[in-house]
Amino acid sequence: MSWHAHIITLFPQLFPGPLGCSVIGRALENNIWSLGLSNPRDFAPDKHRTVDGPPSGGGAGMVMRADILGNTLDHIRQSHPDLPVYYLSPRGKTFTQQTAHDFKALPGMILLCGRFEGVDQRFLDHYNVQELSLGDFVLAGGEVAAMTILETILRLLPDVLGSASSLHDESFENGLLEYPQYTKPILWQGHEVPKILLSGHHQKIAQWRLKQSEALTEDRRADLWQDYSKTKK
Numbered sequence: 562m563s564w565h566a567h568i569i570t571l572f573p574q575l576f577p578g579p580l581g582c583s584v585i586g587r588a589l590e591n592n593i594w595s596l597g598l599s600n601p602r603d604f605a606p607d608k609h610r611t612v613d614g615p616p617s618g619g620g621a622g623m624v625m626r627a628d629i630l631g632n633t634l635d636h637i638r639q640s641h642p643d644l645p646v647y648y649l650s651p652r653g654k655t656f657t658q659q660t661a662h663d664f665k666a667l668p669g670m671i672l673l674c675g676r677f678e679g680v681d682q683r684f685l686d687h688y689n690v691q692e693l694s695l696g697d698f699v700l701a702g703g704e705v706a707a708m709t710i711l712e713t714i715l716r717l718l719p720d721v722l723g724s725a726s727s728l729h730d731e732s733f734e735n736g737l738l739e740y741p742q743y744t745k746p747i748l749w750q751g752h753e754v755p756k757i758l759l760s761g762h763h764q765k766i767a768q769w770r771l772k773q774s775e776a777l778t779e780d781r782r783a784d785l786w787q788d789y790s791k792t793k794k
């Protein structure tokens with residue numbers, strides 16, 4: 562069974578977009594994951610396929626309607642009764658690498674991409690939908706957030722990346738930022754690749770990389786450094 566991503570979006574033409582390229586795109590072709598798309602406009606009863614209404618109580622913009630989103634989700638649930646539903650929203654819990662590890666263990670997820678001023682609260686309450694944020698900023702819609710979240714999860718699935726070991730040292734995997742990387746040529750514009758990396762001494766290279774990771778993390782991310790220092794003690 563492949564990991565299933567089902568997206569509710571007013572712009573299904575945006576998908577798979579970047580998720581159709583490179584390793585994630587190949588994984589889609591190889592059925593490691595599968596993609597479903599539902600457009601709420603297909604579940605709107607009127608001839609204009611209206612999905613939004615003015616905010617109750619007044620104010621700017623429009624709000625996505627609970628009844629139309631409910632029809633959309635009920636339809637998806639007929640074929641995917643067990644998938645959890647998440648609404649991409651700046652008000653949600655911030656998505657992290659750890660969240661991605663938690664989500665990869667699920668059979669998949671249904672992601673609702675908001676537009677306009679967001680969605681009617683009654684829909685979220687009725688279906689107990691959790692909210693997930695990409696960070697403390699406001700996008701025009703949830704589609705880019707959904708793609709970002711999916712790309713992060715999907716590259717963690719078995720057999721998606723060529724070498725599983727490439728995940729191990731990555732930023733956030735061990736509470737640290739990744740060490741600096743170098744490649745050919747050995748000398749470029751007067752800058753040399755650090756000699757230790759050319760020594761072939763694997764243990765010393767690993768020690769050097771850890772030191773670099775620690776220094777970078779301490780310098781750039783006080784929050785991560787505090788947690789890491791605690792666990793190191």
Ligand SMILES: C[S@@+](CC[C@H](N)C(=O)[O-])C[C@H]1O[C@@H](n2cnc3c(N)ncnc32)[C@H](O)[C@@H]1O
Nearest residue numbers: 649650651675678679694695699700702703706
């Ligand atoms: C213009 S935003 C609505 C913002 C909303 N009025 C608010 O102030 O919280 C439209 C849609 O973009 C998506 N979106 C915006 N910022 C996001 C973020 N930081 N993380 C995830 N989704 C976001 C959500 O799906 C949202 O419904």
